[in-house]
Amino acid sequence: MLSLMIFIPLLGMLVVLFAIRREQEELAKRVTFIITLIPLLIAVFLFVDYDRSAPGHQYEEDMMWIEAFNIRYHVGIDGLSVTLVLLTALLGPICVLASWKIDKGIKAYLALFLLLETGMIGFFCALDMFLFYVFFELTLLPMYFLIGIWGGPRREYAAIKFFLYTLFGSVLMLIAMIAVYLKSGTDDVARTFDIPTLIELAKTPGHALADPTFQIWAFLGFFIGFAVKVPIFPFHTWLPDAHVEAPTAISVILAGILLKMGTYGLVRVNFAMLPEGMDFFCNGEGRWGNSLAILGFINIVYGSLCALAQTDFKKLVAYSSIGHMGFVLIGLAARNESGLTGAILQMFNHGVISAMLFLLVGVVYDRAHHREINGFGGLGSKMPIYTGITTLAFMASLGLPGLSGFVGEALSLLGAYSKFKVLTILSTAGIVVGAAYFLWTLQRVFLGELNPKYEAITEINGREIATLVPLGILTIVLGIWPSIAIDMFREAVSLLPLVQ
Amino acid sequence: MTNIASIPYFIPEIVLVVFAVVIILYDLGSKKTGGNGAAYLGLIGLVIAVITALVIGSEDRSLFLGMVRLDSFAMFFKIIISVATAATILFSVRSSELDPETKGEYYALLLAVTLGMYLMASSTHLLMIYLSLETVSLTSYILAGFLTHSPRSSEAAFKYITFGAISSGTMLFGISLLFGMTGTGDIMLISSKLGEMFSQGNVYPLAVLLSITFILAGVGYKIASVPFHMWSPDVYEGAPIPITAFLSVASKAAGFALFLRLFYSGFKSADASIDWSMMLAVVSALTMTVGNLAALPQQNVKRLLAYSSISHGGFLLMGGVLLTSEGLQAILIYLIIYLFMNLGAFFVVILIANEVGSETIDGYRGLVSRAPLIAVSMAIFLFSLTGLPPLAGFAGKWILFAAVIKEQLYWLAVIGLLNSVVALYYYVRIVKAMFLESSDDTESLSFSPGSLVLLLIFVVPTLLLGIYWNPLYELSRASLGKLMG
Numbered sequence: 007m008l009s010l011m012i013f014i015p016l017l018g019m020l021v022v023l024f025a026i027r028r029e030q031e032e033l034a035k036r037v038t039f040i041i042t043l044i045p046l047l048i049a050v051f052l053f054v055d056y057d058r059s060a061p062g063h064q065y066e067e068d069m070m071w072i073e074a075f076n077i078r079y080h081v082g083i084d085g086l087s088v089t090l091v092l093l094t095a096l097l098g099p100i101c102v103l104a105s106w107k108i109d110k111g112i113k114a115y116l117a118l119f120l121l122l123e124t125g126m127i128g129f130f131c132a133l134d135m136f137l138f139y140v141f142f143e144l145t146l147l148p149m150y151f152l153i154g155i156w157g158g159p160r161r162e163y164a165a166i167k168f169f170l171y172t173l174f175g176s177v178l179m180l181i182a183m184i185a186v187y188l189k190s191g192t193d194d195v196a197r198t199f200d201i202p203t204l205i206e207l208a209k210t211p212g213h214a215l216a217d218p219t220f221q222i223w224a225f226l227g228f229f230i231g232f233a234v235k236v237p238i239f240p241f242h243t244w245l246p247d248a249h250v251e252a253p254t255a256i257s258v259i260l261a262g263i264l265l266k267m268g269t270y271g272l273v274r275v276n277f278a279m280l281p282e283g284m285d286f287f288c289n290g291e292g293r294w295g296n297s298l299a300i301l302g303f304i305n306i307v308y309g310s311l312c313a314l315a316q317t318d319f320k321k322l323v324a325y326s327s328i329g330h331m332g333f334v335l336i337g338l339a340a341r342n343e344s345g346l347t348g349a350i351l352q353m354f355n356h357g358v359i360s361a362m363l364f365l366l367v368g369v370v371y372d373r374a375h376h377r378e379i380n381g382f383g384g385l386g387s388k389m390p391i392y393t394g395i396t397t398l399a400f401m402a403s404l405g406l407p408g409l410s411g412f413v414g415e416a417l418s419l420l421g422a423y424s425k426f427k428v429l430t431i432l433s434t435a436g437i438v439v440g441a442a443y444f445l446w447t448l449q450r451v452f453l454g455e456l457n458p459k460y461e462a463i464t465e466i467n468g469r470e471i472a473t474l475v476p477l478g479i480l481t482i483v484l485g486i487w488p489s490i491a492i493d494m495f496r497e498a499v500s501l502l503p504l505v506q
Numbered sequence: 507m508t509n510i511a512s513i514p515y516f517i518p519e520i521v522l523v524v525f526a527v528v529i530i531l532y533d534l535g536s537k538k539t540g541g542n543g544a545a546y547l548g549l550i551g552l553v554i555a556v557i558t559a560l561v562i563g564s565e566d567r568s569l570f571l572g573m574v575r576l577d578s579f580a581m582f583f584k585i586i587i588s589v590a591t592a593a594t595i596l597f598s599v600r601s602s603e604l605d606p607e608t609k610g611e612y613y614a615l616l617l618a619v620t621l622g623m624y625l626m627a628s629s630t631h632l633l634m635i636y637l638s639l640e641t642v643s644l645t646s647y648i649l650a651g652f653l654t655h656s657p658r659s660s661e662a663a664f665k666y667i668t669f670g671a672i673s674s675g676t677m678l679f680g681i682s683l684l685f686g687m688t689g690t691g692d693i694m695l696i697s698s699k700l701g702e703m704f705s706q707g708n709v710y711p712l713a714v715l716l717s718i719t720f721i722l723a724g725v726g727y728k729i730a731s732v733p734f735h736m737w738s739p740d741v742y743e744g745a746p747i748p749i750t751a752f753l754s755v756a757s758k759a760a761g762f763a764l765f766l767r768l769f770y771s772g773f774k775s776a777d778a779s780i781d782w783s784m785m786l787a788v789v790s791a792l793t794m795t796v797g798n799l800a801a802l803p804q805q806n807v808k809r810l811l812a813y814s815s816i817s818h819g820g821f822l823l824m825g826g827v828l829l830t831s832e833g834l835q836a837i838l839i840y841l842i843i844y845l846f847m848n849l850g851a852f853f854v855v856i857l858i859a860n861e862v863g864s865e866t867i868d869g870y871r872g873l874v875s876r877a878p879l880i881a882v883s884m885a886i887f888l889f890s891l892t893g894l895p896p897l898a899g900f901a902g903k904w905i906l907f908a909a910v911i912k913e914q915l916y917w918l919a920v921i922g923l924l925n926s927v928v929a930l931y932y933y934v935r936i937v938k939a940m941f942l943e944s945s946d947d948t949e950s951l952s953f954s955p956g957s958l959v960l961l962l963i964f965v966v967p968t969l970l971l972g973i974y975w976n977p978l979y980e981l982s983r984a985s986l987g988k989l990m991g
Contacts, residue, residue, distance in 0.1 A: 140896055147894065174924075
């Protein structure tokens with residue numbers, strides 16, 4: 007089942023590349039759309055069929071891959087990954103729709119997009135560290151080309167910056183990963199990459215993996231790898247460039263999924279597998295005890311302040327992403343049930359909301375061919391539906407109660423408050439700033455006098471609405487009834503090494 | 507084994523000699539029509555040599571009174587070298603650089619250099635080691651200078667000779683020192699002698715260190731490790747491209763064969779009191795860093811690949827630092843993978859030089875719209891050279907770093923991996939030119955079906971070996987044979 011979901015996009019890539027001729031652009035788009043619907047159907051089925059009361063992984067598949075290093079093809083999903091798999095599968099067809107107007111080399115674009123989808127779904131399903139890493143890196147290549155070929159004016163710079171930053175992070179992760187593998191056994195006791203097994207070993211007193219000093223160093227290696235992806239200050243500078251230059255659909259994937267790969271990795275590896283390392287950086291004592299919470303705080307406040315200063319619509323949304331990922335971090339640092347539930351929920355919600363925001367920026371950019379916030383004005387009178395959806399997305403993103411963004415952030419902060427009082431209070435400033443920049447943008451773009459240049463601007467069309475509606479419904483539903491998501495990962499959270 | 511009794515086990519080498527002579531005779535006899543007869547004769551010779559080598563098998567045998575050893579380790583390198591030579595012959599046929607009139611001796615020389623490399627992989631006596639090294643060097647000088655109309659090619663040959671003479675002189679001095687101390691040239695005996703001397707304490711460790719360092723100069727020159735690497739960018743740039751490809755793969759493989767045999771079976775017993783594994787680690791770190799940093803500003807793709815091949819030499823050396831069997835296996839596996847990806851990249855350089863007439867990165871602009879298959883293949887080779895999964899280069903990198911980290915040389919692993927980030931930058935410059943930039947020339951390029959098939963021969967393993975590389979591991983384990991004692 008999971009393999010089917012992972013590899014159907016890959017098969018689809020081959021179909022698009024070899025079975026469709028260059029001139030048949032329309033056909034290529036339709037075929038890709040249908041291909042991306044298949045993982046979505048499977049993901050919806052998994053979401054419904056997933057046994058919420060059972061802890062551990064479900065739908066597991068486990069095969070030997072490379073005997074020499076005991077590398078296995080082991081996939082499976084738990085409550086944590088099933089939500090992110092659903093998010094990935096949902097954004098797939100939405101992004102294909104959002105890419106409908108791409109006119110240059112559409113075949114290659116769609117093929118790379120499908121390869122990217124395989125990498126992302128595979129990453130969230132992988133339960134073997136090696137496989138996990140392969141999928142993690144597999145997303146790099148298509149992303150480089152997607153930004154570099156189809157991006158904006160500074161696309162080459164943005165693409166290589168993204169590539170170099172991520173590779174830098176992942177080589178440090180590779181060292182940590184090899185070290186963990188080597189410590190998991192000896193020449194006589196088989197070593198393993200199996201993540202569930204490694205998690206057990208790291209808890210076993212006296213095992214080499216449970217050694218606190220080792221865990222702290224391994225933690226750092228993995229942490230930098232994921233921090234670049236999240237991105238956590240000071241590794242964030244690739245993100246605004248990549249976002250601004252990337253085409254709309256790729257920005258959606260970048261914000262919606264790729265950033266989540268970082269936080270997912272933090273939960274799956276740093277949190278679950280290296281509890282001693284986590285403890286060192288989050289216990290609130292000693293020189294390093296507040297590190298993670300401080301980084302979360304910096305992300306929230308710094309990201310929000312940067313967003314406030316932007317005049318480019320897309321850059322504003324990009325910096326707001328940095329801010330919102332800070333809530334995930336501070337929730338993780340709390341290491342209690344409320345903090346983690348909030349963090350994981352925030353991952354999903356941010357995926358939905360930021361996807362909406364980038365799609366909305368794309369809509370206006372397609373019409374006006376610029377993104378200067380101060381260059382608009384009074385669009386509300388010309389584009390009422392667009393204005394309505396944008397307002398919904400803004401409100402969700404700034405954390406209005408009743409919409410999904412609020413629940414995740416509130417739970418994260420609630421969890422964090424019991425451990426890091428001062429930092430949590432200071433972090434709430436981020437929410438205020440968030441409200442400020444979103445409302446101010448709303449005012450500058452949609453309210454006031456209509457800018458005469460945009461007399462003839464057209465309302466959002468059916469295809470664009472179709473990309474936004476499913477996401478809009480999710481933000482409202484999850485805002486009113488968050489427990490449909492929380493129920494999914496409640497068991498998964500309870501299995502994590504929580505600290506009360 | 508006596509000289510006469512050894513001959514049946516020496517048939518592959520004899521076949522090479524015979525075919526080298528046959529090619530020269532054929533060349534004399536045939537009218538200078540520019541046909542490829544000599545090339546095909548060379549290929550046939552190589553195939554027969556490999557087949558006879560496989561038939562003879564790789565059971566451990568000491569030949570010619572201990573001068574040469576026939577074992578699975580030597581066999582492994584003979585096959586690698588033969589594949590590289592065969593590829594070079596096929597490349598040369600397709601390269602428009604070479605003057606058809608002189609092709610006869612060119613292929614004869616290629617077989618001669620292959621013979622030298624066979625011997626480098628199997629010599630177990632210092633004298634034989636020196637002779638085989640010189641055979642390879644002398645023939646390589648001529649091959650590097652083969653473009654007689656090009657001053658760059660002559661300059662390449664001249665620099666090659668100058669550096670070669672100095673380093674082989676240094677090596678000879680090291681050999682004489684070692685011979686003076688141990689009284690023998692057989693590296694197995696040297697090993698036991700050194701062990702004995704160290705356990706009795708009647709030896710100056712400094713003298714041993716000095717002689718090993720001098721010998722390393724000769725080996726380091728062949729594998730282009732810092733500080734003996736200076737010749738390689740100029741030689742690589744000036745030589746005909748097929749020869750550049752050949753030197754970067756076969757010459758490096760033979761150099762590593764020699765290095766590993768010398769150090770694993772010869773000098774290992776001196777390990778206890780001399781910390782020369784630290785010296786190797788530093789050389790390895792320097793080699794990859796210097797190679798990578800120097801590659802960054804290059805505009806000429808040949809020169810860029812030359813520097814990248816220096817840095818790959820540093821990578822490979824990492825596996826040899828601690829003389830563990832994991833490290834050795836990693837080197838063998840990396841060499842196989844490197845063979846495919848590097849030769850593939852050079853083949854693309856040849857095709858582009860033929861069709862576009864340029865060796866600079868600018869010549870690769872907009873290649874994806876002019877020759878999509880070539881551009882995609884080149885991207886695969888370059889990303890594999892960077893070591894990105896799921897390509898073969900990643901498998902090689904992974905095994906190598908696992909071996910290094912297992913010995914807790916974390917600093918070396920960090921330097922190595924950061925280097926692969928640097929490497930990404932310059933490899934991507936070519937990818938960027940091919941995919942992200944457009945050229946004024948937009949007419950599509952056409953290539954012969956033969957060239958495309960040959961290209962696929964390199965692309966397919968680069969893809970498949972990244973996904974499933976267990977067989978490589980088994981093969982490399984089998985090839986270690988008794989080398990580790």
